[in-house]
Amino acid sequence: MEHPATTSRPSGPPPTAPWTLPGIGLLKGLAVTATNMIQSYYRKDRMTTVQYPEERATISPNFRNFPFLVYDGSDAMAGLRCTACSICENECPPQCIYIVLDRDENGKSLKRPKVFDIDVSVCMNCGICAEVCPFDSIYMDGEYELSTSDRFGGLLFNKQRLARSTDYHAQLRPLQAAEVAARRKADEDKKLAAQAAKEAKAKADKEAKEKAAKEQAAPE
Ligand code: SF4
Numbered sequence: 001m002e003h004p005a006t007t008s009r010p011s012g013p014p015p016t017a018p019w020t021l022p023g024i025g026l027l028k029g030l031a032v033t034a035t036n037m038i039q040s041y042y043r044k045d046r047m048t049t050v051q052y053p054e055e056r057a058t059i060s061p062n063f064r065n066f067p068f069l070v071y072d073g074s075d076a077m078a079g080l081r082c083t084a085c086s087i088c089e090n091e092c093p094p095q096c097i098y099i100v101l102d103r104d105e106n107g108k109s110l111k112r113p114k115v116f117d118i119d120v121s122v123c124m125n126c127g128i129c130a131e132v133c134p135f136d137s138i139y140m141d142g143e144y145e146l147s148t149s150d151r152f153g154g155l156l157f158n159k160q161r162l163a164r165s166t167d168y169h170a171q172l173r174p175l176q177a178a179e180v181a182a183r184r185k186a187d188e189d190k191k192l193a194a195q196a197a198k199e200a201k202a203k204a205d206k207e208a209k210e211k212a213a214k215e216q217a218a219p220e
């Protein structure tokens with residue numbers, strides 16, 4: 001008996017591919033290249049070359065480079081949120097953060113950094129410092145034009161160099177800054193409400209004590 005596979009095979013010569021002009025594939029490829037090149041002069045989505053430094057490409061919202069320190073208000077040093085807790089210093093993988101806690105004349109912590117340095121020549125842009133900070137103090141910057149011929153001094157950023165305003169943060173990372181601002185405001189409102197409740201309770205206790213004292217002192 002004949003094998004089923006051989007019975008369905010068509011008889012006659014095998015089909016041939018349609019005839020094409022030699023080199024047509026090459027011409028099609030060149031046409032695509034030419035279209036892309038011409039469109040790159042006027043179509044924004046195809047303008048992949050930027051005339052740097054006269055022009056700058058928009059950086060991705062998630063682009064990160066080196067960290068910066070956030071401050072509230074207009075005085076960068078007085079408004080730094082950093083409490084010098086040293087969590088980021090301990091967690092930084094290449095150990096490029098150096099912090100010295102500021103203290104008063106009695107040695108009491110002032111909960112602010114006297115020294116806060118980051119050696120950005122060592123920083124590996126991992127963002128761990130920003131992730132672990134419990135005080136919303138340190139975030140990753142998008143600044144990338146940092147070339148310097150001063151290999152050591154020029155890349156050791158102190159707290160003055162690292163300080164950035166809340167407006168800067170809001171402009172750089174609007175969603176993150178808005179979320180942080182809302183959370184900090186909610187925390188502040190909670191703290192104020194707790195303080196007001198404490199004061200009201202103290203006042204009520206005082207009044208109750210005064211009333212009891214008056215009643216005791218009154219003649220029977
Ligand atoms: S981004 Fe990473 S390497 Fe750079 S300072 Fe922060 S924790 Fe250290």
Ligand code: SF4
Pocket residue numbers: 081082083084085086087088089099132133134135136137138
């Ligand atoms: S930046 Fe944050 S984690 Fe680092 S020392 Fe300051 S408060 Fe602590």
